[in-house]
Amino acid sequence: MAPGDLIELGAVRGAYGLKGWVRISPFAADGVVLENVHRWWLLRDAEPLELTVQEVKRHAESILAKWAGCESKEAADTFKGATIAVARSDFPAL
Numbered sequence: 876m877a878p879g880d881l882i883e884l885g886a887v888r889g890a891y892g893l894k895g896w897v898r899i900s901p902f903a904a905d906g907v908v909l910e911n912v913h914r915w916w917l918l919r920d921a922e923p924l925e926l927t928v929q930e931v932k933r934h935a936e937s938i939l940a941k942w943a944g945c946e947s948k949e950a951a952d953t954f955k956g957a958t959i960a961v962a963r964s965d966f967p968a969l
């Protein structure tokens with residue numbers, strides 16, 4: 876069950892490389908929350924899907940992320956167009 880305080884922070888633009896990395900366009904210029912929180916929620920047509928982010932990197936104005944269960948370019952491409960959200964209660968302290 877998804878938390879009730881989800882905040883949309885970026886959009887999935889597609890795969891990056893061949894090993895399941897995903898390119899995210901953050902809605903905020905700094906993308907600091909996405910870089911520091913490792914529990915994300917994928918928002919698509921169905922119920923939000925909880926993601927356990929294993930690694931995050933900055934790449935120009937994008938964020939690259941690798942999460943559990945996404946191991947190939949084809950798998951990463953299936954998420955294209957989805958939105959990434961984080962629970963407000965998981966945000967780092969100011």
